[in-house]
Amino acid sequence: MFWCRIGSGIREIRAHKLRSFLSLFCVMIGVCSLILTLSFMEGLFESYSVMMRELGGLNKITIFNDDVPESQRFFRGIAPQCNLEDVHALSSFKPEVIRVSPEISLDTVITRNGKVFRGKALGCTPEIFEVERVQEDKGRLLKSFDIESSGNVIFLGALAYRDLFSPRESIEGSFVNVNGIPFEVVGKSKYYKVYPEEEEDPYGGSLPKKNKIVYIPLTTVRRKLTSKNDLTSIQIQIRDITQIRETVKAIENIMKITHKGIHNFNIETLEEYVRQFEKIKKGFMIAGFSIGGITLVIGGIGIMNLMLASITERIREIGVRKALGAWDSDIFIQFISESIMLSVLGGGLGLILSIYLIDLLKKIIVEYPPILNYSTLVIGFSFSIIMGVLAGIYPALKATYLDPIEALRYE
């Protein structure tokens, strides 16, 4: 029975192999390109969100020292740099501020057994590991007792470890020299992939690069490595990301009080950066859907063309079916299902092709590889079905409203 109702369509497809293949090919390419673009975007967005997480997330605010503004130049002499008083004042801004991380950044030369690493050492407190989301790979992080005892201990970033140790060498009980002073290595961090090591400073200098940094207790740095007492920067983790503007305002006010009203600091958030990315993301979405959409429309035209040709050839069939008692709706359903059948077939082939292609591309592309989501496959497939319906409507209506007399007379 199936063959009598719509099966003749399948046989029609098989009978015109080249013609059917060409329009199936159009649909296949359309679905495939839609899925590919969506997967590439997915990969990009995924890398982005991993990066955001490893940068410390959006709820991070950084305060830097800045020049005294021109209008306040007479106060240059008395303007304080970021200091522990600021940290103290900021810590008491509860509950908006969760934790405050004071930092002194130093250029250092670190040596061990003739190996050398040049990079930034960060005098810090344990808060930094929470704010920057740094995790240990071996050993342990710096603890508060390291700060209290101002011990000569150091926590290495992954690149420092790589440069100073042989591959897979244990850090246990080992020492390094920082600017000539011996420090015990207590741990090393994970390697963070989203910071490409060859890139100098991709995030406008505002964000430390976790792999390159070594961490030393703040108190130790102040006592043994630098004569300056001032902080380089202060990082703050805030509670409510939706209140970020208000919180930044409040922090600015606190800083103004501790800085005697002098605005010689700079408050940075990732917000601007996020907004930029959202804009780019939107652009990508539009571009991706346009590319996919256009190719799908081409596929739709292919199907519509095939259906129109098929209907012209099968005009008698339509007449016969009507003479045998087919309702208009039967004819419509028959031809719309043929169109959907074609698009499902083409869409299915497109799915298979895209799965293989993405698998292949994943192996080739290292940075931002495409990510194939289940939902992307569903979107691609539904698009092809929708397209099959849309492309089929006109030909099916044409068949439906064919006058049976004309259809039978047609010689």
Place this chain on the structure above:
Amino acid sequence: MPLIEFKKVSKIYKMGSERIKALDEVSFLIEEGDSIAIRGSSGSGKSTIMHLLGFLDQPSSGSIQFEGTEFSSLNSRERAVIRSEKIGFVFQSFNLLPRLSVLENTLLPYVYQRHPESKVLERAHTALNKVGMGNRLNHLPNQLSGGQKQRAAIARALLNNPKIILADEPTGNLDSKTAAMILEIFESLHHEGRTIVLVTHDPLVAGHCHRQMIVKDGKIESMELR
């Protein structure tokens, strides 16, 4: 009650500004069990009458009743139901669907039955056996001769056990020997009590029928009993 009644039925085709009067106030009755041959020269309006009889087309004026039901009171679905349940069509050019086998072609009317009857396969086999095609079930139309195609088409027309069979020049594309065999089938169907209307050019063929209707220029010139 007659099976079909035409009262002053006219059919006018419009082609652009031109109006062609294909039928001009034609009236006649068809009783159940009748067999009628329609003759007339080409273009006289025979096919037009057949289309109207089969509810495939609508008259420009006049009344057509099928078992007392007025044509114009039915919507297109109800007309389709009457076509499916009461009428079997046989065409000059067979009109088998080329991608379907003989059996599948025969089953086609079943697809559009609104109250499907059971044992459809049995019925299809009976119909195909009756026309002598019981051994060609899986052949495709292009593997058949003209006579065989027309036999299959007749089997298809018989599937839903119609009251009336309408055949428009069913032997027009066949040689005389094959034509004679096809006409024998129609004759036996008539003997079974079915109503048959067939269009033909052949006076001999017409001689087999109960009544002969001669059509000329859209009018019935004569209606004679054999």
